[in-house]
Amino acid sequence: MSSTEDLDYPQILFQYNNGFLVSKIMFTACELGVFDLLLESEGSLSSDAIAEHLGTSVSGMERLLDACVGLKLLEVEMKSEGAFYRNTELSNLYLTKSSPKSQYHNLMYYSKTVYLCWHYLTDAVRDGKNQYERAFGVSSKDLFGALYRSEEEMIKFMYGLNAIWSICGRDVIAAFDLSPFTVIYDLGGCAGGLAQECISLYPKSTVTIYDLPKVVQVAKERFVPPEERRITFHEGDFFKDPIPEADLYILARILHDWADGKCMQLLTKMYKACKPGGGVLLVETLLNEDKTGPLEAQLYSMNMLVQAEGKERTPTEYSKLLAAAGFREIQVKKTGKLYDAILGRK
Template sequence: MAEHLSQSELDYPFKLLEYFNGFRVSKVIFSACELGVFDLLTTSPCALSAQQVAQALHASVDGTERLLDALVGIEILHVETQAEDGTALYSSTEVAGMYLAKGGAKSLHDMAIYQSQTIYPLWNNMVDAVREGNNQNQKLFGIPPEEVFQAVYRSDEEMLKFMGLMNSSWVLDGYDVVMAFSLAGFRNIVDLGGCTGALAREIAKAYPSSSVTVFDMPAVVEMATKHFLRADDTFTFQSGDFFHGELPVADLYVLARILHDWSEDKCVTLLKRICDVCEPGGGGVLLVEATLLESRRGPVQAQLFSLSMLVQTEGRERPPSQYARMLRQSGFRDVQVCRTGKTYDAILALK
């Protein structure tokens, strides 16, 4: 693929220029989410002019018009020009309605907000993070690099935004991840670091005869119960610290996007703690991560996530072989890997 790119790029670097513009495209979408463009257009009974959008969003007409045009350019909005006076009228595409509006069926609105307001500024520190090989939390927030969640949860507002990000992923990948292996034989499932319970909800839906518990830090459980729990949820919450406190007894422990936050030493410490309490002969652990290819050639999304882990945590994304090694070192066996073809993959191991 690399040879492919460089051949045609020598004549004119189309792809390279597209990459240069990548951050601008992201920021166009994020800004429109922050301003409420998609919420307005998806609920409007008719297409709207830039002036009408600007008025509704309390924004400048000129700025709004340029933003709407860029959204048309990247095929996120439709535009029609009125025959009588040439006024441009903007409307939502189905994709924008489903994924970018707050009330969309599979809304990624909260994901966009966290990327815009937290990840985007953090990526400004990429050069220093690469030079020094760790996150910049000490310099930015006065928090030691290893106190990852002190930094992520540095205010209630940041905690709620992060939880919104975590919550939104599983509307996309939750089903594939919980169906990657049959989990029907596991009666007691604990989602360690399960945050808002979004993945637990998918597990409980797919395996209604199993009991499902979300285990997370007390402040997170409190916030999850207040802002994310639904009346028909069947899973329960339990608070604690998976590195230092007692772990609940279960026959399946789910670790979704947990190991990618931590150094290899801490991953093995956590896996060993789980192995110690996991029911022998039939107990197991399910890892859910965006895994890298063993060849190092992708997926590019996981490679970008790994850089995000560098600027924000003490972990990284890893290929399945590295997860398998850590699992075996911690006492697990029979490691099976399922690539879902979406963002997140599943790895099941038994005690």
């Protein structure tokens, strides 16, 4: 009566139903320092030892560790004294704070901020707008005023967003040959993860991180070493203040924050400032033209609804915005990773 496909439906349903439980288990193990402790201990530890080191209950920790085993974030070995746990390669690489590819800060931003906004997803769909008022009691009239509602929140955002470039930065910067562009402005360049990738791949380039003054201050103090002469800074509001001339402007995860009108305002201003022969590199996660996916881009687009004013777009939608601002020779490169690249020329 029922096909094999039918039999999979409950499986899919339960998997979706439990999606947030999975996220929360990973966030909690990260937050408590499970993966850091197991990395430091260079061997396996019992749940009692882990609970004692991390100051948690034994009963809670044992269940958390077992769930991490189920998620393949930990491995377990049964010894005569009981169960002993160790990190998997995935956890060592991405979930420990000290790894160069650590996603710890990204996960913490999801756990402490994004998760709270998503509590109001139904309201966001009803209202068609972000949910800062409900989630945090702050007005979202000024989007980045709401996102940066405290210094602590801004720093969490900066660490959280920067983490991804240690995994995806090289692919987007290498998607096109950017070597002809030497004077580069990373507009909304934030903590500078992408700027670092850019100067390391293109030895003749200099990158100026253009961002709001308080972001630039923190980027200088905490993220970009002062001896890095090829990264400079420019404090400004790209909607209100002048944008200096450059060979290339990078806009990474900027347009997805804004509705079409604001995108056009920024692109038109940038086009005027751009050197003839120069260009713009958009770095975004791209939706398929036929609306079939990719799922990550669709999820991020929902996140833009609860957290920002924009949405994720298709290559055609971005190309239309670039063309309307004056850019030509628009090329799209899908990297096969989370973020893709679009280059437009003046």
